[in-house]
Amino acid sequence: MSLKAVAFDIDGTLYSNTRMQLQSLPFAVRHIRLLTAFRRVRQELRRVRPIEDFHRLQAELFAREIGETPSNAAQIIETVFYRRWERVLERVPLYPEVRETVDAFRNAGLKLAVASDFPVQRKLAILGIEGIWQCEVSTEETGYLKPNPEPFYALLQCLAQQPAEVLYVGNSYHYDVAGAKAVGMPAAHLVCRPPSDSIADFSFRHFAQLRRWVLARLGE
Numbered sequence: 001m002s003l004k005a006v007a008f009d010i011d012g013t014l015y016s017n018t019r020m021q022l023q024s025l026p027f028a029v030r031h032i033r034l035l036t037a038f039r040r041v042r043q044e045l046r047r048v049r050p051i052e053d054f055h056r057l058q059a060e061l062f063a064r065e066i067g068e069t070p071s072n073a074a075q076i077i078e079t080v081f082y083r084r085w086e087r088v089l090e091r092v093p094l095y096p097e098v099r100e101t102v103d104a105f106r107n108a109g110l111k112l113a114v115a116s117d118f119p120v121q122r123k124l125a126i127l128g129i130e131g132i133w134q135c136e137v138s139t140e141e142t143g144y145l146k147p148n149p150e151p152f153y154a155l156l157q158c159l160a161q162q163p164a165e166v167l168y169v170g171n172s173y174h175y176d177v178a179g180a181k182a183v184g185m186p187a188a189h190l191v192c193r194p195p196s197d198s199i200a201d202f203s204f205r206h207f208a209q210l211r212r213w214v215l216a217r218l219g220e
């Protein structure tokens, strides 16, 4: 494996989804109906192809779910899900050794990237890890969510690397690992118990394990 870059998923990979969910419990209780509807819409969006205009389709599907006009639905998505969600994130710490791992990769000459299914830039600033990435991909802007190939192709294009040269790191087997592997990228899976038939190149529980594994592979 001749690695030139490492690309990370953000949610559930750089910080704990469980911590996030605990912090967002009052928010979730208050908006349970909207949250459930939005989750259904996002699931549907992962399956629909082709998509002409991602945000318009998302608003239309959400509008249908909650019985609102598409413009009201778009407004709710922006204020409730994108903005308020970010405020919850302010109280959630990064996983241990994320920073050290990312720094070690950079010092080893690897390019760094992130790709998230939600808008990326503000999120990175809130998490205190902005300005260190060669590429920041909001998958929505490619028109498709993971595990569709477009977000991964956008990463490869931005990094100007071949698929085999970019390790994708994520916590979702179906979205991250399967999505990356389908376009020929190696994948590392953050997981407590990997599936027995996992196609990930590496599974890990702690960032120190990922760091050792990647650094040991450089120059191979």
Ligand SMILES: [Mg+2]
Pocket: 009, 010, 011, 012, 013, 170, 171, 172
């Ligand atoms: Mg994730």
